[in-house]
Amino acid sequence: MSSTSQKxxxxxxxxxxxxxxxxxxxxxxxxGKRLEEKGFDKAYVVLGQFLVLKKDEELFRDWLxxxxxxNVKQQGDCYGCLKEWCDSFL
Amino acid sequence: MPLFEEDPAHLSKSRLKSDLVAHSVALxxxxxxxxxxxxxxxxxxxxxxxxxxxxxxxxxxxxxxxxEEDAEDAEIPDPSGLTDDDLKAALLEHGFKxxxxxxxxxxxxxxxxxxxxxxxxxxHLNGAEKGVVYSDSEExxxxxxxxxxxxxxxxxxxxxxxxxxxxxxxxxxYPQCFLPSSRLLDMPIVDKHSMKNQSLYYTPKASPYKWGxxxxxxxxxxxxxxxxxxxxxTPTGIHATRRKPIKGAAGRxxxxxxxxxxxxxxxxxxxxxxxxxxxxxxxxxxxxxxxVLLYLIYACVEDNSFSPFxxxxxxxxxxxxxxxxxxxxxxxxxxxxxxxxx
Numbered sequence: 001m002s003s004t005s006q007k008x009x010x011x012x013x014x015x016x017x018x019x020x021x022x023x024x025x026x027x028x029x030x031x032g033k034r035l036e037e038k039g040f041d042k043a044y045v046v047l048g049q050f051l052v053l054k055k056d057e058e059l060f061r062d063w064l065x066x067x068x069x070x071n072v073k074q075q076g077d078c079y080g081c082l083k084e085w086c087d088s089f090l
Numbered sequence: 091m092p093l094f095e096e097d098p099a100h101l102s103k104s105r106l107k108s109d110l111v112a113h114s115v116a117l118x119x120x121x122x123x124x125x126x127x128x129x130x131x132x133x134x135x136x137x138x139x140x141x142x143x144x145x146x147x148x149x150x151x152x153x154x155x156x157x158e159e160d161a162e163d164a165e166i167p168d169p170s171g172l173t174d175d176d177l178k179a180a181l182l183e184h185g186f187k188x189x190x191x192x193x194x195x196x197x198x199x200x201x202x203x204x205x206x207x208x209x210x211x212x213x214h215l216n217g218a219e220k221g222v223v224y225s226d227s228e229e230x231x232x233x234x235x236x237x238x239x240x241x242x243x244x245x246x247x248x249x250x251x252x253x254x255x256x257x258x259x260x261x262x263x264y265p266q267c268f269l270p271s272s273r274l275l276d277m278p279i280v281d282k283h284s285m286k287n288q289s290l291y292y293t294p295k296a297s298p299y300k301w302g303x304x305x306x307x308x309x310x311x312x313x314x315x316x317x318x319x320x321x322x323x324t325p326t327g328i329h330a331t332r333r334k335p336i337k338g339a340a341g342r343x344x345x346x347x348x349x350x351x352x353x354x355x356x357x358x359x360x361x362x363x364x365x366x367x368x369x370x371x372x373x374x375x376x377x378x379x380x381x382v383l384l385y386l387i388y389a390c391v392e393d394n395s396f397s398p399f400x401x402x403x404x405x406x407x408x409x410x411x412x413x414x415x416x417x418x419x420x421x422x423x424x425x426x427x428x429x430x431x432x
Contacts, residue, residue, distance in 0.1 A: 003329070003331045049194055049195075052189060052190055052192060052194065052195055053189055053195060053198065054189040056189070059189075059195075059198050059199075059202065062198055062201060062202070063194075063195075063197075063198045066197060066198070066201070072327050073327070073329075
């Protein structure tokens with residue numbers, strides 16, 4: 001299992017509230033911008049998509065790749081971040 | 091129409107005769123035994139039928155292939171043309187239970203259906219060949235039946251069979267994974283989807299994803315490196331961290347030391363008491379000495395009638411002879427005074 005980044009730890013430590021989509025692990029400026037253009041301007045909107053895909057890893061990764069062009073590592077980071085957040089708060 | 095299950099030994103003698111005549115083979119003498127006719131029959135007619143059989147087999151394969159293609163054409167409607175419910179049903183046919191199909195998820199599920207449809211198509215065409223190699227004739231017969239009866243009537247059975255086929259073909263896919271890399275790009279991504287069902291594999295999938303990604307992700311690579319300059323590039327995309335060391339095992343340092351033996355409260359109390367026993371004895375001794383001294387002093391002050399105490403006083407007074415001359419008359423005066431008070 002890969003180690004988690006500081007961004008991941010910060011995100012899963014508390015309810016996401018109104019955090020921007022760039023607060024998600026694996027989503028930086030470039031990817032965040034692309035997501036915002038598609039309408040996913042807040043982290044909770046991406047969470048919504050994650051939940052609608054029934055937290056399925058493969059589907060979420062595919063969606064992320066198609067929507068903002070995330071690579072494998074970024075997909076994994078974002079998925080792990082959201083999954084862990086859900087385990088703690090959902 | 092040639093008979094497929096023709097066994098000359100099972101035919102009657104007259105039948106054999108007529109067959110030989112039909113194939114313009116010279117008849118043996120009239121009184122010959124059946125075996126002779128059978129031999130002749132086998133020699134001449136079966137050779138001819140062998141030639142016919144090969145062409146018939148080709149026709150069979152072609153018919154089957156055509157039927158399969160027709161069946162597939164009926165089954166592969168364009169995923170984007172399906173309604174949400176149809177898309178969901180199609181995914182279910184391929185053994186994948188889909189979640190809600192809404193605007194944002196539709197694209198993902200269409201892509202998933204396309205992925206599921208592609209390897210199935212390849213399987214049907216390859217299945218005919220593999221059936222010969224692996225003697226999996228049941229698959230072919232089932233496919234032929236489906237092709238003839240129509241796809242929609244067989245949806246339920248088909249889903250079971252595709253699951254079986256995918257599970258069987260999953261075994262076939264494993265050897266293919268180790269074929270040259272040209273096939274690795276397409277097959278593993280697909281077969282992982284078809285075989286995976288609902289289980290999640292992170293590390294094995296990372297490699298085919300990475301290879302597949304490299305082809306189509308050139309514009310993103312540079313930004314990724316800018317954003318994550320510290321990450322080391324791994325050839326397989328697998329990141330591993332050291333496991334937490336087992337405490338005290340194989341020379342690893344013990345981070346937390348536990349007490350050797352757990353101590354019950356009674357033993358702890360006993361230990362505490364024992365620690366103070368020596369001081370306790372000293373305290374008792376000192377106490378006794380103090381008591382004795384106090385008693386002596388009390389006795390001396392109280393009453394001098396007791397001879398030992400008088401002797402004690404005199405012994406004390408004898409200690410200081412130099413001043414005794416002044417004290418003795420004082421004492422002789424004191425003692426009659428004391429005795430007089432009584």
